Amino acid sequence: MKIFNVSQIRALDAHTIAHEPITSLDLMERAAKAFVCWYCARFDHQQTVRIFCGKGNNGGDGLAIARLLHHKEYLVQVYVVDYTEQASDDFRANLERMPQGAPLHFIKKQDELPAPAPGTILIDALLGSGLSRPVEGLLAAVIRAINQSEATVLSVDIASGLYADQPNGPEDVIVQPDYTVTFQLPKLAFMLPQNNRFIGDWQVVDIGLSADFIEQESTPYYFTDAAVARALIRPRLKFSHKGTFGHALLIAGSYGKMGAALLAGSACLRSGVGLLTAHVPRCGYSIVQTYMPEAMTQVDPHEEIITALPALEPYSVVGMGPGLGKDPQTLRVLEALIAQAQVPLVLDADALNLLAENPALLQKLPQGTILTPHPKEFQRLAGDAAHDYERLALARRFARKYQVVLCLKGGHTAVVFPDGTVHFNATGNAGMATGGTGDVLTGVLTALLAQKYPAEQAAQLGVYQHGAAGDRAAEQRTQTALIASDVVENLGW
Numbered sequence: 001m002k003i004f005n006v007s008q009i010r011a012l013d014a015h016t017i018a019h020e021p022i023t024s025l026d027l028m029e030r031a032a033k034a035f036v037c038w039y040c041a042r043f044d045h046q047q048t049v050r051i052f053c054g055k056g057n058n059g060g061d062g063l064a065i066a067r068l069l070h071h072k073e074y075l076v077q078v079y080v081v082d083y084t085e086q087a088s089d090d091f092r093a094n095l096e097r098m099p100q101g102a103p104l105h106f107i108k109k110q111d112e113l114p115a116p117a118p119g120t121i122l123i124d125a126l127l128g129s130g131l132s133r134p135v136e137g138l139l140a141a142v143i144r145a146i147n148q149s150e151a152t153v154l155s156v157d158i159a160s161g162l163y164a165d166q167p168n169g170p171e172d173v174i175v176q177p178d179y180t181v182t183f184q185l186p187k188l189a190f191m192l193p194q195n196n197r198f199i200g201d202w203q204v205v206d207i208g209l210s211a212d213f214i215e216q217e218s219t220p221y222y223f224t225d226a227a228v229a230r231a232l233i234r235p236r237l238k239f240s241h242k243g244t245f246g247h248a249l250l251i252a253g254s255y256g257k258m259g260a261a262l263l264a265g266s267a268c269l270r271s272g273v274g275l276l277t278a279h280v281p282r283c284g285y286s287i288v289q290t291y292m293p294e295a296m297t298q299v300d301p302h303e304e305i306i307t308a309l310p311a312l313e314p315y316s317v318v319g320m321g322p323g324l325g326k327d328p329q330t331l332r333v334l335e336a337l338i339a340q341a342q343v344p345l346v347l348d349a350d351a352l353n354l355l356a357e358n359p360a361l362l363q364k365l366p367q368g369t370i371l372t373p374h375p376k377e378f379q380r381l382a383g384d385a386a387h388d389y390e391r392l393a394l395a396r397r398f399a400r401k402y403q404v405v406l407c408l409k410g411g412h413t414a415v416v417f418p419d420g421t422v423h424f425n426a427t428g429n430a431g432m433a434t435g436g437t438g439d440v441l442t443g444v445l446t447a448l449l450a451q452k453y454p455a456e457q458a459a460q461l462g463v464y465q466h467g468a469a470g471d472r473a474a475e476q477r478t479q480t481a482l483i484a485s486d487v488v489e490n491l492g493w
């Protein structure tokens with residue numbers, strides 16, 4: 001799925017109106033119907049719905065939603081925030097269509113706001129993607145009142161006050177919804193952690209905007225959903241054998257951190273690798289042999305840390321990082337690996353921290369390398385960013401400059417390709433914010449590269465499947481109880 005900026009969304013609306021063809025009023029009606037269909041599947045007639053409308057097209061959506069819900073016999077109260085003389089044509093047309101029986105109020109002053117009523121649902125249709133400046137005055141007062149109420153809040157298309165494709169200021173007044181029901185395509189703003197409070201649980205509803213336009217319009221931003229991910233999975237052919245699926249070398253672990261090697265190794269085994277060899281410090285030998293009988297073990301000469309690089313000939317991929325530590329002897333191993341490897345690498349955790357301290361190595365990374373930093377590791381690699389949009393721009397520059405695939409981990413992990421395109425991941429949950437889940441991802445990606453998935457596809461698919469496993473684990477055990485081994489246990493292809 002593509003993600004468009006605001007001017008592309010406008011062009012998509014206009015193209016649909018001109019080429020379907022359909023009037024903009026009918027398109028608004030389609031959007032309202034899609035919203036109402038989503039609403040009726042979740043909320044019953046017991047709850048009064050208060051709809052706050054602005055005077056642009058988002059407000060027009062709100063009025064059309066009010067009419068449709070009224071016809072479905074929901075108890076609807078409509079509040080038009082009358083902050084300006086101007087109104088869009090489709091807003092006016094929907095105002096004329098408002099049925100007599102639906103209570104309609106115009107709010108001109110803050111003291112005309114309705115008193116909170118427990119048990120109501122609030123629909124926020126004040127401002128949509130047409131936001132052009134910070135919200136002030138009466139609109140800001142209404143948004144503050146919405147945020148102070150204890151009601152369930154649903155935003156139409158996007159939370160009022162939130163920019164769809166650029167950063168807000170820290171003082172901006174923005175609706176904090178429980179749900180956002182957005183039209184046709186997700187907005188870039190939904191992908192970024194800084195907007196956490198202003199998105200809620202977001203859902204896309206289809207309003208039939210031009211598929212041709214969406215197909216032809218180019219964008220650097222994409223969303224990897226189930227359909228995209230599923231199409232990447234390669235079937236295991238009937239006569240394949242373990243040699244078909246590659247031999248992975250995993251360099252991981254140190255004294256006290258052998259768990260990281262086990263998590264990465266077991267995830268690698270559960271992700272279809274043909275053979276796995278784990279290279280670990282001596283102290284890890286019986287741990288690995290006992291916990292992962294499917295893996296072969298190579299012991300380092302050192303008791304506690306990694307100090308030597310094994311011969312690389314047998315391997316089709318090398319994963320390095322989980323639980324390593326940053327000893328100078330381990331740095332030598334990383335340098336040797338980067339100098340000698342003819343195969344793609346997955347570098348994570350302390351391998352990334354060592355890279356950050358020795359940036360000259362970045363120039364030498366073999367083709368098809370995947371780096372998997374969390375935000376702190378990325379900051380060490382690429383420097384500070386004032387906000388998430390800047391971080392995204394940094395990540396795109398970084399991936400292009402070093403020709404690597406970058407998985408910037410987080411709520412919607414951004415998989416950045418060497419061509420600078422960004423593929424945000426759909427899966428995963430806050431239960432995964434716990435030690436070791438990143439090590440699991442390293443194992444998954446290493447297995448996919450071993451199977452000769454191109455690095456871009458390996459990253460896109462691996463990140464998706466890792467999150468999907470986390471979602472299944474959370475369903476079984478709750479987010480709070482989730483631990484990294486549950487993610488391994490729930491991997492499924």
Ligand SMILES: NC(=O)C1=CN([C@@H]2O[C@H](COP(=O)(O)OP(=O)(O)OC[C@H]3O[C@@H](n4cnc5c(N)ncnc54)[C@H](OP(=O)(O)O)[C@@H]3O)[C@@H](O)[C@H]2O)[C@@H](O)CC1
Pocket residue numbers: 013014024027028029031054055056057058059061088126127128129130131132133134135136139156157158183
């Ligand atoms: N046919 C279609 O196109 C479809 C569109 N759809 C819906 O339309 C929405 C986009 O509509 P929209 O462009 O009218 O924008 P919207 O956000 O309602 O209002 C903008 C108005 O508010 C003003 N304004 C801006 N910032 C402001 C501020 N801080 N404080 C006060 N005023 C401010 C701004 O004025 P201006 O910038 O010109 O001064 C403008 O007049 C979209 O999110 C979706 O819900 C769907 O129905 C599907 C089909």
Ligand SMILES: Nc1ncnc2c1ncn2[C@@H]1O[C@H](COP(=O)(O)OP(=O)(O)O)[C@@H](O)[C@H]1O
Pocket residue numbers: 349374409410411412413427428429430431432433434435436437438439440441466467
């Ligand atoms: N709120 C969240 N929603 C979805 N996924 C998350 C969330 N928090 C963390 N994750 C995922 O969990 C993993 C955490 O990785 P990382 O920070 O490296 O952990 P560790 O170093 O402990 O293994 C990443 O894949 C990340 O995308």
Ligand SMILES: [K+]
Pocket residue numbers: 058124125126127128155156157158159160
């Ligand atoms: K809105």
